[in-house]
Amino acid sequence: MRTRYNFDKETNRKATHSYKWNIPDNGASFTVADTDFEVASEIQQAIVNRAKQSTYGYTYVPDEYYEAYIRWWRDRYQTELKKEWFIFSTSVVASVDTIIKRLTEVGERVCLFSPNYNVFYNCISNNKRVAEEVNLTYQNHEYSIDWKKLEESLSKSKLFIHCNPHNPIGKQYSIEENEKIISLCKKYNVYLLSDEIHSDLDYNEKRYNPIIKTKEYERLILALSPGKSFNLAGLHSSVLVIPNEELRLKIEKGLQEDDVGEPSYFSIEPVIAAYTKGDEYVQEENAYIYENKKYLKEFFIKNYLNLEIIGGNATYLLWVDISHYSNDSVAFVNDFSNKYNLFLIDGKHYHESQSSFVRINIATQKKNIIHLCNCLLDYLK
Numbered sequence: 517m518r519t520r521y522n523f524d525k526e527t528n529r530k531a532t533h534s535y536k537w538n539i540p541d542n543g544a545s546f547t548v549a550d551t552d553f554e555v556a557s558e559i560q561q562a563i564v565n566r567a568k569q570s571t572y573g574y575t576y577v578p579d580e581y582y583e584a585y586i587r588w589w590r591d592r593y594q595t596e597l598k599k600e601w602f603i604f605s606t607s608v609v610a611s612v613d614t615i616i617k618r619l620t621e622v623g624e625r626v627c628l629f630s631p632n633y634n635v636f637y638n639c640i641s642n643n644k645r646v647a648e649e650v651n652l653t654y655q656n657h658e659y660s661i662d663w664k665k666l667e668e669s670l671s672k673s674k675l676f677i678h679c680n681p682h683n684p685i686g687k688q689y690s691i692e693e694n695e696k697i698i699s700l701c702k703k704y705n706v707y708l709l710s711d712e713i714h715s716d717l718d719y720n721e722k723r724y725n726p727i728i729k730t731k732e733y734e735r736l737i738l739a740l741s742p743g744k745s746f747n748l749a750g751l752h753s754s755v756l757v758i759p760n761e762e763l764r765l766k767i768e769k770g771l772q773e774d775d776v777g778e779p780s781y782f783s784i785e786p787v788i789a790a791y792t793k794g795d796e797y798v799q800e801e802n803a804y805i806y807e808n809k810k811y812l813k814e815f816f817i818k819n820y821l822n823l824e825i826i827g828g829n830a831t832y833l834l835w836v837d838i839s840h841y842s843n844d845s846v847a848f849v850n851d852f853s854n855k856y857n858l859f860l861i862d863g864k865h866y867h868e869s870q871s872s873f874v875r876i877n878i879a880t881q882k883k884n885i886i887h888l889c890n891c892l893l894d895y896l897k
């Protein structure tokens with residue numbers, strides 16, 4: 517099939533001070549959650565145009581920036597977001613940090629599912645709050661919610677951090693699950709921060725369910741960013757969407773006080789380009805990632821590798837059950853990277869309790885996926 521964008525094109529990220537590719541010369545990295553794909557030409561053009569202007573001073577956020585998000589959400593998710601609900605923030609992590617600081621006190625509990633995105637735990641502990649972890653139940657290669665445990669934990673917590681779709685397990689929460697989460701937060705007056713940064717990465721079938729579409733809740737905060745789907749994380753541009761005015765003003769003040777509420781010179785125009793011209797890019801990117809995942813899955817089956825890929829069709833982060841081979845994912849990952857110079861992340865990093873998972877970032881050129889498969893086969897046979 518002819519495509520408009522070339523995801524096979526190599527990008528030599530070692531030459532770009534890439535955090536993910538700061539590895540030995542002959543190695544390959546499947547770690548940090550950004551992609552190895554060239555950005556859409558429309559976005560690059562917006563950056564070039566901006567760079568060609570000869571003054572790089574302070575910048576404000578124009579209405580077109582929020583209007584681009586609104587258009588994207590209306591067309592892609594049939595969801596109507598209002599302009600006044602938006603606040604700019606330099607990054608989702610900066611927002612998480614500010615929200616924890618402004619909505620909870622030292623020593624209070626912040627609830628979240630485990631395993632989960634590692635930085636959430638850091639934000640909680642760095643601010644001297646307590647992580648109230650609700651382990652997701654892993655059974656028959658699927659994760660489900662222990663509702664009793666969640667309710668018990670929410671009854672003791674001030675804030676719940678949701679990750680929808682979920683890094684690292686790739687779970688897409690259903691409408692019913694999201695509804696129930698909101699109801700429980702409501703019951704115990706718990707603020708609900710839903711980090712939906714991975715929303716656009718939903719391949720094969722569309723099954724991402726935006727929490728804001730589910731049910732009204734006056735303590736709901738939605739965190740969004742084009743960082744993952746358009747490979748723009750380094751530009752530092754994200755938003756919070758908060759329908760409740762009082763809550764919004766409080767968080768907006770917090771972001772300003774923490775000095776993370778102002779855009780950089782390059783935070784605006786590329787994002788407008790992404791959300792006004794990026795539909796086809798994301799569609800083709802999802803198709804490419806889906807093919808990578810399918811290749812891995814079929815390779816494991818064909819070669820009798822007992823590696824189980826978990827999760828739905830969301831995010832480019834593959835959560836792989838290695839329990840047939842090891843119950844020490846840290847040792848597994850270290851040994852594998854020492855032998856082949858290929859880098860993965862062990863599940864412990866995400867508070868996975870059984871030490872039998874690894875996370876593989878598959879947003880890379882197919883040739884890297886083929887190389888990884890061959891090395892895994894060599895290692896495990």
Ligand SMILES: Cc1ncc(COP(=O)(O)O)c(C=O)c1O
Nearest residue numbers: 549607608609633683713741749
């Ligand atoms: C769930 C989740 N939230 C936030 C981030 C980071 O977002 P930002 O770069 O905007 O801080 C990541 C990156 O991996 C992520 O997976």
